[in-house]
Amino acid sequence: MATKPNLFSIATKELSQDAFIAWLLQWGDERCKNADSELHSIGQRFVRFLINLQFGLDCYEVHKVEVWRQWSNIDIWVEVNDEICIIIEDKTGTSEHDDQLGRYSKLVRDYYANKGIWKVAFVYLKTSLEDVNIVKEVEQKGWSYCSRTAFLSFLLSSKTSNDIYNEFTEALEEKEKESKSLNWGSWEATQGLYCYLQESLGEWSGWRYVANPSGGFLGLYFHWKGLKSDNNVEYYLQIENNCYDVCRLVIKITGSWNGTTGYLYDRLGYLQAESDKYGLSVSKPARYRVGEYTTLAIIDDAFKFENDKVDVPHLLKAIRSAMALVDDIAENS
Numbered sequence: 270m271a272t273k274p275n276l277f278s279i280a281t282k283e284l285s286q287d288a289f290i291a292w293l294l295q296w297g298d299e300r301c302k303n304a305d306s307e308l309h310s311i312g313q314r315f316v317r318f319l320i321n322l323q324f325g326l327d328c329y330e331v332h333k334v335e336v337w338r339q340w341s342n343i344d345i346w347v348e349v350n351d352e353i354c355i356i357i358e359d360k361t362g363t364s365e366h367d368d369q370l371g372r373y374s375k376l377v378r379d380y381y382a383n384k385g386i387w388k389v390a391f392v393y394l395k396t397s398l399e400d401v402n403i404v405k406e407v408e409q410k411g412w413s414y415c416s417r418t419a420f421l422s423f424l425l426s427s428k429t430s431n432d433i434y435n436e437f438t439e440a441l442e443e444k445e446k447e448s449k450s451l452n453w454g455s456w457e458a459t460q461g462l463y464c465y466l467q468e469s470l471g472e473w474s475g476w477r478y479v480a481n482p483s484g485g486f487l488g489l490y491f492h493w494k495g496l497k498s499d500n501n502v503e504y505y506l507q508i509e510n511n512c513y514d515v516c517r518l519v520i521k522i523t524g525s526w527n528g529t530t531g532y533l534y535d536r537l538g539y540l541q542a543e544s545d546k547y548g549l550s551v552s553k554p555a556r557y558r559v560g561e562y563t564t565l566a567i568i569d570d571a572f573k574f575e576n577d578k579v580d581v582p583h584l585l586k587a588i589r590s591a592m593a594l595v596d597d598i599a600e601n602s
Contacts, residue, residue, distance in 0.1 A: 275440050277440035282361065283344070286361055287344050289433070289437050290359060290394070293312055293434070295312065295336050296308040296311065296312030307430070307431070311434070312334070314427065316349055317331065319347075320390050322415060323390040323391070323413045324353075333348075334348075344357055344359040345359060346377075352387060353387065353388045353389075354377065354387055356374075357392045357393075357394055358370060358393045358412070359395075360395040364403050364477075365393070365407065370391070370412050374391060374410065377391075391411060392412065393407045395415070398461060398464050402475050425438065425442075444457055453510065453512070453572070454513070459487045466489060467489075470491055474492075475489070479509075486510055486515060487511075487512070490521075491505065491506055494596060497602070503523050505595070506591055506595060507521050518587060520540065520565045520566045520591070520595060521562055521563060521564055530557045536566075536598065536602065537565060537566050540566050541566075550569040551566045552569050553567070568591050570587070
C-alpha cells in the first residue's frame with residue numbers, strides 16, 4: 270500500500286499549530302464563502318465552537334473574523350463581528366509558565382476596557398495531554414480548557430477534501446491513538462497512562478517531565494504520607510519512565526529527615542521485612558543519592574509487559590499494595 274507523507278507529522282512545533290488554527294479561523298469570515306464553501310462553513314463552526322467554550326451562543330451568526338498571531342506574545346487573537354474577542358493560548362507539549370494566563374487576561378481586558386461592550390473568550394488549547402491539576406489551575410484563572418480530545422472531536426465532525434485540514438486532523442488522530450496504546454516506550458502513551466491512573470487512584474496525584482543528568486523522565490507522584498512521629502518527613506510513591514531503559518515504581522522520602530545513607534538502609538530493611546505481607550518485593554536503587562527528594566526503594570516487578578504494552582491491571586494491583594506498604598512505614602517510623 271502506498272504511503273503519504275503528512276506535513277503535520279513533520280511540522281510539529283507550536284508555531285505550525287498556531288498557523289493552522291489561525292488559518293481555519295480566517296475561513297470563517299464571510300468574504301471567504303465563495304472561495305471554498307466547505308471550509309467557510311467549517312471555519313464558522315470553529316469560531317462558534319471556541320466561543321461556546323465560555324459563552325452559550327450556539328446560534329451566533331458569524332460575519333466578520335479578523336485574526337492576529339503573536340500580538341503582545343499572545344498566540345492567537347481573534348475579533349468576531351467587532352463585538353467578541355477570542356484569545357487562544359495554544360500549546361503542544363509545554364504548559365503555562367510565568368503566569369502567562371494572568372498577564373494575558375489583564376492585557377486584553379485593559380485593551381477592551383474603553384472600547385464599548387466586548388465579550389472575551391479565553392481559550393487554553395493543548396494538543397498533548399495535561400495533568401488534571403494544571404487543567405484546574407487554568408480554569409480557576411477564568412480560561413476555558415480545550416483538550417486534544419475535544420478539538421479532535423470537532424475536526425472529525427466536519428468533512429472536507431482540503432489536504433491541509435485533513436492532514437492536520439490525521440496527525441492529531443495519530444497522537445490520540447498513541448496515547449491509548451499503553452506502549453511503555455512512548456512519551457504520548459505514558460502521558461495517557463498517567464491520566465488514566467490519575468482517574469483511578471481516588472486521591473491527589475500529579476505528573477510532569479523531570480529533568481536529570483541522565484536525560485530525564487516522565488514522573489507521576491502520589492500517595493504522600495507524613496510520619497506518625499514527625500509530619501515534617503513524608504514518604505510517597507513515584508512512577509518513573511524515561512521511555513528508553515527505565516520504567517519503575519519507587520518509594521521516595523522527603524522533608525526534614527536526617528539525610529544519611531544509614532537512615533535509608535535502616536528504612537529499606539524495614540520495607541523488605543514487611544513487603545511480603547503486601548505481596549511485594551522491594552530492592553535498593555543502584556546507588557543512594559541523598560537530596561530533597563530521595564529514592565528509598567524500588568518496588569520490584571510493578572511493571573509487566575506484553576508486546577511492549579503495560580499490563581495495567583497488574584500495575585494497579587502493585588500500586589494499591591505499595592500504598593499500603595507506605596502507610597505501614599509511615600505509621601512505624
